[in-house]
Amino acid sequence: MKYKIGDLVRFVDEPIEGRITSFQNNDIVGVTDESGFEIPVLVSKITLVHGNMRHVDDEEVKTTSSLASNLPIVERGIYLGIEGEQRDGLAKFFIVNHASFELLVSISETSGNKVTGLFAEKVPRQDFVQFYTANFSTVGKWPTFHIQIIRASMQAHTAKAPIVKEFRVKPLDLIQSKDNDEIMDTKIWRFELDKPEENIGLDKLKDHFISHRPNKR
Incomplete structure (x- = not known):
């Protein structure tokens, strides 16, 4: 899989998640976790984390649109x-x-x-x-x-x-x-x-x- 800077990934062998912040030699990427430390790891030892997309039902969308139409527009x-x-x-x-x-x-x-x-x-x-x-x-x-x-x-x-x-x-x-x-x-x-x-x-x-x-x- 081809990764890019900013991708959220999880380590295969350890309970660590972070975002890719650098690409290094020999198929190694730098992954920075919540503590701010960049950890070098083989590309084969990480997997992409697919975030949950927010969904709203039609009724909520309708209500939100109705409320928004009554507010002054902020440009x-x-x-x-x-x-x-x-x-x-x-x-x-x-x-x-x-x-x-x-x-x-x-x-x-x-x-x-x-x-x-x-x-x-x-x-x-x-x-x-x-x-x-x-x-x-x-x-x-x-x-x-x-x-x-x-x-x-x-x-x-x-x-x-x-x-x-x-x-x-x-x-x-x-x-x-x-x-x-x-x-x-x-x-x-x-x-x-x-x-x-x-x-x-x-x-x-x-x-x-x-x-x-x-x-x-």
């Missing part, structure tokens, strides 16, 4: 969140959705001009989903993520273009204080993904240069 608030303590070792990456939209999210790891898929899933409104794990000790080598997000809602709203961006967490980003996230009910580092891009435009750029042009004498 912004999509974050990449990182949970964990640097002293403990393990960093968990999440997509945190404070907006009123259902999200279709695709995340890949970039390497040169190529990408490798890491995650593709739906994120419900005002919910969160984990998509990656890494070790704080290797923060300088964390990947650049290519993120694509489509927003959808049954409520009337302004049409939104898909979010497409590349993002990499740098060591200096983790110097900032964590934010208390109400949806995750814990403190995390948050990076807003749906923040409007600043575009000063050609006219404003032209006015800027004209206003700063030296006066001729």
